[in-house]
Amino acid sequence: MWDAIVIGSGIGGMGAAGALARRGKRVLVLEQHTVPGGQTQTFRRGDWVFATGVHYLSGCSPDPGPGGQFRRLLEWVGDGTLRFAPCANPYDIVRLPGFEFGIPYPEAAYRQALEERFPDQHAAIARWFTHCESARKAGFALMAAHNLPPLLGWGLRLLRAAQIQAWSGRTLADELREIGDPRLRAVLGARWGDYGAPPESAPFIEHAWVTGAYNDGAYYPVGGPARFAQSLLATVQSAGGECRLGATVHRILVNHAKVAGVEFEQGGETIIADAPHVISAMGLANTVACLDEGIAPEWRTAAGRLVPGYGYVALYLGLEGDLADCGVNSANHWISESVDAGHLWRQPADEDAPVLFVSFPSLKDPTWEGPPTAEVLAIVDQEAFAPWLRGEKGAGDYLAFKDWVTERLFAQFGRHFPELASRVRFKEAATPLTQRRFVGAVDGAMYGTEMTVERFGSDALRLRTAVPGLLLSGQDVMGPGVQAAFMGGLMAAATVEPALWRELGR
Numbered sequence: 001m002w003d004a005i006v007i008g009s010g011i012g013g014m015g016a017a018g019a020l021a022r023r024g025k026r027v028l029v030l031e032q033h034t035v036p037g038g039q040t041q042t043f044r045r046g047d048w049v050f051a052t053g054v055h056y057l058s059g060c061s062p063d064p065g066p067g068g069q070f071r072r073l074l075e076w077v078g079d080g081t082l083r084f085a086p087c088a089n090p091y092d093i094v095r096l097p098g099f100e101f102g103i104p105y106p107e108a109a110y111r112q113a114l115e116e117r118f119p120d121q122h123a124a125i126a127r128w129f130t131h132c133e134s135a136r137k138a139g140f141a142l143m144a145a146h147n148l149p150p151l152l153g154w155g156l157r158l159l160r161a162a163q164i165q166a167w168s169g170r171t172l173a174d175e176l177r178e179i180g181d182p183r184l185r186a187v188l189g190a191r192w193g194d195y196g197a198p199p200e201s202a203p204f205i206e207h208a209w210v211t212g213a214y215n216d217g218a219y220y221p222v223g224g225p226a227r228f229a230q231s232l233l234a235t236v237q238s239a240g241g242e243c244r245l246g247a248t249v250h251r252i253l254v255n256h257a258k259v260a261g262v263e264f265e266q267g268g269e270t271i272i273a274d275a276p277h278v279i280s281a282m283g284l285a286n287t288v289a290c291l292d293e294g295i296a297p298e299w300r301t302a303a304g305r306l307v308p309g310y311g312y313v314a315l316y317l318g319l320e321g322d323l324a325d326c327g328v329n330s331a332n333h334w335i336s337e338s339v340d341a342g343h344l345w346r347q348p349a350d351e352d353a354p355v356l357f358v359s360f361p362s363l364k365d366p367t368w369e370g371p372p373t374a375e376v377l378a379i380v381d382q383e384a385f386a387p388w389l390r391g392e393k394g395a396g397d398y399l400a401f402k403d404w405v406t407e408r409l410f411a412q413f414g415r416h417f418p419e420l421a422s423r424v425r426f427k428e429a430a431t432p433l434t435q436r437r438f439v440g441a442v443d444g445a446m447y448g449t450e451m452t453v454e455r456f457g458s459d460a461l462r463l464r465t466a467v468p469g470l471l472l473s474g475q476d477v478m479g480p481g482v483q484a485a486f487m488g489g490l491m492a493a494a495t496v497e498p499a500l501w502r503e504l505g506r
């Protein structure tokens with residue numbers, strides 16, 4: 001009998017497990033993959049080490065304010081060894097045909113850079129920042145109302161009803177339509193890849209939230225993202241807990257209408273583990289699939305209205321030489337092939353990706369010792385991979401398709417970074433099938449449940465599910481991003497152990 005079971009060792013699962021361990025709870029973490037960390041895991045090919053789901057982090061500023069809250073919480077929950085290095089400033093560079101704009105922090109610097117570059121757009125820029133601020137406040141109110149203990153949540157929702165009402169139905173496209181200058185529109189809307197929904201469906205609250213999170217700076221974990229698992233799981237173990245790898249949960253057990261434990265598969269054996277609390281950090285759809293038919297029918301119906309979000313293709317490049325010679329640094333590049341930066345990659349076999357994200361992790365980590373790396377990402381409509389995702393008969397040769405897409409993406413990278421391309425010595429791509437295999441993502445979705453305005457109002461995505469004792473954590477609760485998924489974990493832990501709510505104020 002464990003005090004709690006956490007399903008999934010991503011940052012959402014590790015945050016929940018670590019926080020409970022800090023309160024002396026014995027927690028069992030179950031992870032289907034043989035490597036812990038979910039999307040914070042890294043992998044090695046030859047001498048090159050690649051990160052998977054971390055390119056830059058918010059909340060890690062050394063300052064004592066809210067911009068450093070994530071760092072402080074990690075220090076407390078983990079073993080105190082996590083450190084963060086600042087990325088270059090500007091940290092995100094938006095590139096359009098014949099135009100480039102670096103996004104700096106803090107917000108005042110960003111705003112000033114926009115004013116200088118678009119001097120006749122003063123009113124539009126001022127309105128954008130005012131709207132971002134209001135939408136962010138509405139987002140916090142909405143999330144808190146959804147997930148705080150019921151009475152508090154209800155009070156907050158009542159208090160902030162007008163604000164929530166004003167912003168919760170608005171998309172990024174609604175906001176961008178108010179901006180006349182197409183380049184300004186592209187710069188302000190470019191970073192939708194950070195949460196994976198193109199402007200027409202992206203909630204403006206999410207855009208304001210995610211992009212605003214970097215107003216206090218962008219950071220990278222020193223020693224690489226795999227450090228998260230080392231630090232957080234040490235706390236779990238020190239309290240008598242355990243993280244089991246290669247342990248796939250296939251059933252969440254419910255007894256007398258309450259959660260009772262889980263049934264999982266490990267090394268060909270079926271094992272039952274009991275606990276009065278189960279925190280599922282494997283995503284909403286995976287969680288629902290592990291419940292027997294007939295359990296919590298209304299919640300399941302609400303969950304069924306939400307679908308997995310879009311996928312991505314990643315190209316992992318191993319290079320040689322000093323990348324700084326080629327004029328790049330630790331900033332990310334958001335490259336759009338046209339001034340309309342809001343398109344998904346729908347036909348990866350037949351067209352270039354409309355938008356590319358390019359990052360140089362080896363330039364972000366001051367302790368990096370191996371040869372340099374680059375990572376290229378394009379958000380894709382996984383319909384192109386559907387025959388293999390669905391295991392259809394006659395689907396064709398997946399590896400040949402993947403090779404074709406890899407070469408196309410590499411050629412596109414080479415057009416933007418010819419000098420770097422000539423130094424590439426290794427390349428390998430990941431597709432939605434990769435994401436499904438290594439982090440169990442339904443349909444290979446990049447960020448879990450699709451990011452839409454409907455999602456914000458859904459009763460299916462609260463921390464507390466309709467099954468007493470079963471909680472959700474991770475990116476499906478608080479939204480995509482390492483900091484948000486971790487906060488989802490902490491809030492799930494605080495729901496089990498209310499004394500933890502106080503710690504969130506660190």
Ligand SMILES: Cc1cc2nc3c(=O)[nH]c(=O)nc-3n(C[C@H](O)[C@H](O)[C@H](O)COP(=O)(O)OP(=O)(O)OC[C@H]3O[C@@H](n4cnc5c(N)ncnc54)[C@H](O)[C@@H]3O)c2cc1C
Binds near residue numbers: 030480
């Ligand atoms: C390519 C990419 C780039 C990104 N870049 C950034 C970035 O720069 N900055 C940022 O803040 N965020 C970034 N993100 C988002 C961020 O990585 C995620 O939002 C966050 O890590 C999600 O954490 P999680 O714990 O919710 O989910 P995950 O990390 O996906 O963890 C879920 C875990 O559950 C396990 N699991 C699933 N099913 C089962 C089962 N049945 N039994 C047992 N275990 C199971 C999985 O194997 C996985 O380990 C990126 C994401 C991607 C994909």
